[in-house]
Amino acid sequence: MERKATKLINQFFTRLSFNDSVQALVNCVASVISCLQVVAMERGTPGQALLHGLVQQMSCYSFVVTSHFLIDAVGILGLLSRSLQRADLSYDQAKAIIDGSIQLLVHIPGSYTQTALKELPQAPDASGFTFYRAHDIKDIDKQHEKYRSPAESFIEEVVTRLQVAFPDTNIMSFFSIFSPCHSRAVSDEDDLKKLIQHFSPFVNEDEALTEWLLLRNIMEQDAHKNRNMKSFYKEYIHQTYQTFPNLSQLAATGLIIPVTSVDCEQGISTYNSIKTDARSSLSVAKTEMLLNLSMESKPLDHFNFNSTFRYWVPHKDRRGYHSLLNKCASAPHVSTSTTSSVENDLAEELPLDLSTY
Numbered sequence: 001m002e003r004k005a006t007k008l009i010n011q012f013f014t015r016l017s018f019n020d021s022v023q024a025l026v027n028c029v030a031s032v033i034s035c036l037q038v039v040a041m042e043r044g045t046p047g048q049a050l051l052h053g054l055v056q057q058m059s060c061y062s063f064v065v066t067s068h069f070l071i072d073a074v075g076i077l078g079l080l081s082r083s084l085q086r087a088d089l090s091y092d093q094a095k096a097i098i099d100g101s102i103q104l105l106v107h108i109p110g111s112y113t114q115t116a117l118k119e120l121p122q123a124p125d126a127s128g129f130t131f132y133r134a135h136d137i138k139d140i141d142k143q144h145e146k147y148r149s150p151a152e153s154f155i156e157e158v159v160t161r162l163q164v165a166f167p168d169t170n171i172m173s174f175f176s177i178f179s180p181c182h183s184r185a186v187s188d189e190d191d192l193k194k195l196i197q198h199f200s201p202f203v204n205e206d207e208a209l210t211e212w213l214l215l216r217n218i219m220e221q222d223a224h225k226n227r228n229m230k231s232f233y234k235e236y237i238h239q240t241y242q243t244f245p246n247l248s249q250l251a252a253t254g255l256i257i258p259v260t261s262v263d264c265e266q267g268i269s270t271y272n273s274i275k276t277d278a279r280s281s282l283s284v285a286k287t288e289m290l291l292n293l294s295m296e297s298k299p300l301d302h303f304n305f306n307s308t309f310r311y312w313v314p315h316k317d318r319r320g321y322h323s324l325l326n327k328c329a330s331a332p333h334v335s336t337s338t339t340s341s342v343e344n345d346l347a348e349e350l351p352l353d354l355s356t357y
Contacts, residue, residue: 017078018074018078019070019071019074019075019078022067022070022071022074023071025067026067026068026071026112029058029064029067029133030133030134030135032058033055033058033059033135034134034135036051036054036055036058037055039051040052040055056138059135059136059137059138060137060138060139060143061120061124061130061137061138061139061140061143061144061146061147062143062144062146062147063137064116064120064132064137065113065116065117065120065147066147066150066151068112068113068115068116069108069109069112069113069147069151071110071112071113072108072109072110072111072112072113073105073108073110073151073154073155073158075110076101076104076105076110077101077158079101080097080098080101081261083097084097084259084260084261085260085261085262085265086260086262087230087260087262088228088230089259089260090176090179090228090229090259091166091172091173091175091176091257091259092172092173092176094166094259094260095166095172095173098162098165098166101162102159102162102163105155105158105159106155106159108151108155119132120132120139121139124139124140124141124143124144125139128140170194171194171195171198172254172257172259174191174192174194174195175195175229175250175251175254176229177191177192177195178229178232178233178237178247178250178251178254179227179228179229179232180219180220180224180225180226180227180228180232181225181226181227181228182229188216189209189212192208192209192212193205193209195250196208196209196250199250199253202249202253203246203249203250204246207245207246208246208247208250211243211244211245211246211247212247214243214244215237215244215247218236219232224236229251229254229255230255233248233251233252233255237251238252266295267291267295270291270294270295271287271291273294274287274290274291274294275287
């Protein structure tokens with residue numbers, strides 16, 4: 001018993017995913033129930049009544065089958081979640097993964113649930129109990145219904161949410177024409193026309209078709225043909241917005257519609273690195289500002305410190321700035337005729353390397 005308890009404690013302090021946690025519990029459920037029973041029987045144990053109630057909840061048909069069901073269901077959802085954590089995933093690829101996951105979900109019970117159902121009787125025993133892994137568990141008609149109804153509702157809700165998020169529509173797949181690595185086809189122009197028709201209030205059809213004749217030739221060049229839609233938009237279409245105003249707007253629309261969970265995962269990771277225990281009092285507004293700076297701002301080597309400094313200075317009477325002016329004014333390469341000339345030199349001529357002051 002001591003060895004089982006030690007094994008349980010080691011399992012408790014191991015970082016696991018939800019699916020792995022449920023699977024670990026199912027694999028040693030008999031030991032868990034035995035440990036809880038021993039602790040609950042010891043006099044003076046804090047929460048003794050709670051432990052007795054927990055043992056009763058775990059020693060029943062619905063708990064055993066539901067835990068096996070969760071391994072099947074959450075295992076599929078875990079694979080789905082990992083599959084959507086790719087920045088280069090297109091809508092067509094994501095839709096295929098979603099449809100496959102839905103097919104797996106609607107065909108549950110899977111292997112784990114079927115194993116549990118084989119170990120347990122199909123109909124409750126007259127005694128109201130069934131022997132399962134060294135324990136008598138409660139097994140009555142109500143327990144069978146207690147498992148079946150929530151499991152069906154769970155699957156139905158998950159499938160509905162996935163179908164709403166990824167509907168059976170071709171409009172999203174048409175955006176693949178803006179990806180140079182997408183195989184060019186005669187139907188590309190027809191797909192573009194359908195996009196234009198769908199977003200007609202914001203796009204001029206004649207201008208967009210004219211822009212497409214030029215953009216299509218550019219996408220076939222060796223410099224671009226291996227790019228995906230996101231990188232091609234960022235490196236070329238957005239930079240030449242004046243040449244492709246209509247197509248740029250269409251491509252941007254396709255990019256802002258979330259297909260993967262990458263942005264969400266990055267946002268959570270960035271939030272955790274910003275809102276630490278040492279900075280737990282940050283306001284919502286300031287946290288949001290720091291999140292935007294961390295995720296959306298340019299890399300540090302592309303940051304324009306000069307323009308930022310000139311924007312920052314006039315918003316407040318800054319003592320550090322005046323001290324910097326005085327030091328610059330005393331430098332031999334700076335005009336010292338007037339304070340204004342020093343400010344002009346500082347604003348227009350001097351590299352603002354503040355680390356030297």
